[in-house]
Amino acid sequence: MVAKNGPAGTAGGLDVARLKQDFPILRRMVHGKPLVYLDNAATSQKPVAVIRALVDYYERYNANVHRGIHTLAEEATAAYEAARAKVAALIGASPDEVVFTRGTTEALNLVAYGWARKHLRPGDEILVTLMEHHSNLVPWQRVAKERGLRLRAVPLTEDGRLDLEALDGLLTERTRLIAVTHMSNVLGTVTPLAEIARRARAAGAVVVADGAQSVPHLPVDVRALGVDFLAFSAHKMLGPTGVGALYARRERLEEMEPLLGGGGMIRRVDIEDATWADPPARFEAGTPDIAGVIAFGAAADYLRGIGMEAVAAHERELVRYAWERLREVPGLTIYGPGPEHRGGVFSFTLEGVHAHDVAQVADGEGVAIRAGHHCAQPLHAHLGVPATARASFYIYNDAGDVDRLVRALHAAREVFARP
Amino acid sequence: MSSDLYREQILDHYRYPRNYGSLEGADISHEDQNPLCGDQVRFEVCLDEHGRVARAAFSGRGCAISQATASMLTEAVQGKTLDEIKAMDQKTVLELLGISLSPVRLKCALLPLKVLQAGIHRYENEAAGR
Numbered sequence: 001m002v003a004k005n006g007p008a009g010t011a012g013g014l015d016v017a018r019l020k021q022d023f024p025i026l027r028r029m030v031h032g033k034p035l036v037y038l039d040n041a042a043t044s045q046k047p048v049a050v051i052r053a054l055v056d057y058y059e060r061y062n063a064n065v066h067r068g069i070h071t072l073a074e075e076a077t078a079a080y081e082a083a084r085a086k087v088a089a090l091i092g093a094s095p096d097e098v099v100f101t102r103g104t105t106e107a108l109n110l111v112a113y114g115w116a117r118k119h120l121r122p123g124d125e126i127l128v129t130l131m132e133h134h135s136n137l138v139p140w141q142r143v144a145k146e147r148g149l150r151l152r153a154v155p156l157t158e159d160g161r162l163d164l165e166a167l168d169g170l171l172t173e174r175t176r177l178i179a180v181t182h183m184s185n186v187l188g189t190v191t192p193l194a195e196i197a198r199r200a201r202a203a204g205a206v207v208v209a210d211g212a213q214s215v216p217h218l219p220v221d222v223r224a225l226g227v228d229f230l231a232f233s234a235h236k237m238l239g240p241t242g243v244g245a246l247y248a249r250r251e252r253l254e255e256m257e258p259l260l261g262g263g264g265m266i267r268r269v270d271i272e273d274a275t276w277a278d279p280p281a282r283f284e285a286g287t288p289d290i291a292g293v294i295a296f297g298a299a300a301d302y303l304r305g306i307g308m309e310a311v312a313a314h315e316r317e318l319v320r321y322a323w324e325r326l327r328e329v330p331g332l333t334i335y336g337p338g339p340e341h342r343g344g345v346f347s348f349t350l351e352g353v354h355a356h357d358v359a360q361v362a363d364g365e366g367v368a369i370r371a372g373h374h375c376a377q378p379l380h381a382h383l384g385v386p387a388t389a390r391a392s393f394y395i396y397n398d399a400g401d402v403d404r405l406v407r408a409l410h411a412a413r414e415v416f417a418r419p
Numbered sequence: 420m421s422s423d424l425y426r427e428q429i430l431d432h433y434r435y436p437r438n439y440g441s442l443e444g445a446d447i448s449h450e451d452q453n454p455l456c457g458d459q460v461r462f463e464v465c466l467d468e469h470g471r472v473a474r475a476a477f478s479g480r481g482c483a484i485s486q487a488t489a490s491m492l493t494e495a496v497q498g499k500t501l502d503e504i505k506a507m508d509q510k511t512v513l514e515l516l517g518i519s520l521s522p523v524r525l526k527c528a529l530l531p532l533k534v535l536q537a538g539i540h541r542y543e544n545e546a547a548g549r
Contacts, residue, residue, distance in 0.1 A: 353483075355482075356484075356524075357482050357483045380457075386456075386457035387457050416483070418434055
């Protein structure tokens with residue numbers, strides 16, 4: 001229990017000390033100190049169950065999926081489709097609404113080019129928000145330029161939440177699509193996605209949600225949220241890199257054009273023309289990352305085994321603890337809302353120390369954090385800082401890790417203190 | 420590692436940058452940034468009648484490595500010809516700093532020299548065009 005490890009409390013009920021044993025990398029030393037990994041918003045570490053799923057596939061049943069008659073191909077196909085069911089179950093979708101992609105970025109581009117480009121007309125408007133990751137902004141900019149659409153941004157409140165009043169003002173009959181994050185990768189802000197989707201639907205707009213930060217950390221139910229599309233990545237939720245998923249409501253899937261033509265996505269091909277396979281195969285041309293998808297399924301299983309409510313409760317405790325501890329550090333500014341509105345992501349600046357130098361000193365203390373604009377330049381321009389340092393948590397972090405971070409920040413202050 | 424990286428000499432240049440600001444009537448003036456991290460450096464240089472650096476100044480914002488390197492460079496180029504500055508490279512910069520750097524931080528350290536050399540190229544191209 002977390003309570004036995006430190007002051008983070010018991011609400012999560014996670015046995016973090018035991019969980020840590022599942023992650024071989026957490027036994028690593030960095031600069032002679034035990035690694036404290038706080039860069040989970042960039043990518044998470046992988047449990048043995050996920051690593052073993054990758055190796056198992058290659059060692060025991062490596063074969064291409066679909067249309068194979070031999071035993072290995074049947075086993076590989078079964079495991080690949082079982083992974084789809086596992087990932088779907090995690091988000092409350094049905095398996096045929098889950099398309100495997102290379103990650104969140106590809107999933108969002110698939111919606112931009114496969115759906116928006118086909119269905120939006122010159123003069124239509126797309127809403128984005130000021131806190132979007134570049135991957136939920138740049139594809140919309142490109143499609144908007146090509147199709148003569150208007151892109152408008154929903155502003156933020158003073159404390160870094162989405163300004164819902166402004167949203168109401170921006171939602172008009174011209175709004176055809178709103179692209180919004182479920183959790184900011186910089187501010188940690190959790191957006192009221194179900195409420196946003198309700199207002200968008202009332203205005204006749206389609207909702208595209210970036211779930212890269214939320215699906216790994218929160219209970220997510222696509223039906224309850226009422227979104228049309230939800231994109232997320234395996235590697236931020238204990239799975240391998242290079243794999244992700246796009247959930248799309250069935251009728252949206254039917255409306256979407258495939259981006260890639262080729263093997264696996266067709267029903268019938270003659271020399272002149274071809275017809276498409278049913279979704280989701282329609283959107284998965286070419287041999288997919290079979291091992292990666294199977295390991296993605298293992299990651300979804302691992303998380304469901306813990307329970308997403310327990311994951312979220314553990315991180316809420318950690319967020320409250322980190323919020324208090326970080327504010328003890330003199331000269332530290334945290335960006336974004338208070339603990340009740342944020343997930344386990346803290347971006348901050350330390351007076352007199354550039355974010356890179358903060359991260360460098362922390363690394364010397366064995367504490368891995370990130371520094372930069374975190375692929376959110378418009379947000380950083382809004383905050384008026386060129387770069388922030390960012391610490392982000394996951395299930396295997398505990399109060400002791402927060403303490404190590406705080407010590408590292410004091411060390412950074414000492415290095416840069418004027419003598 | 421961090422204690423190495425933040426040697427007293429580097430911290431001193433970061434805390435108390437030398438030749439910080441701008442120069443009136445500068446012959447060379449150039450600015451650029453590292454798009455990955457937003458480090459930003461501007462160099463201004465006045466040449467004497469022999470084409471040597473009479474004064475050099477920098478301004479900008481960024482991490483300790485980029486800003487300290489810029490400060491050190493303003494001193495190191497004093498009295499140098501433009502050809503001598505163009506011949507400076509990664510080795511020169513690392514010798515100034517007296518440390519080794521990871522590939523990521525090397526970009527921070529090399530930004531000031533890159534800006535200065537780009538400014539010189541622009542100056543020479545404009546001079547050739549006149």
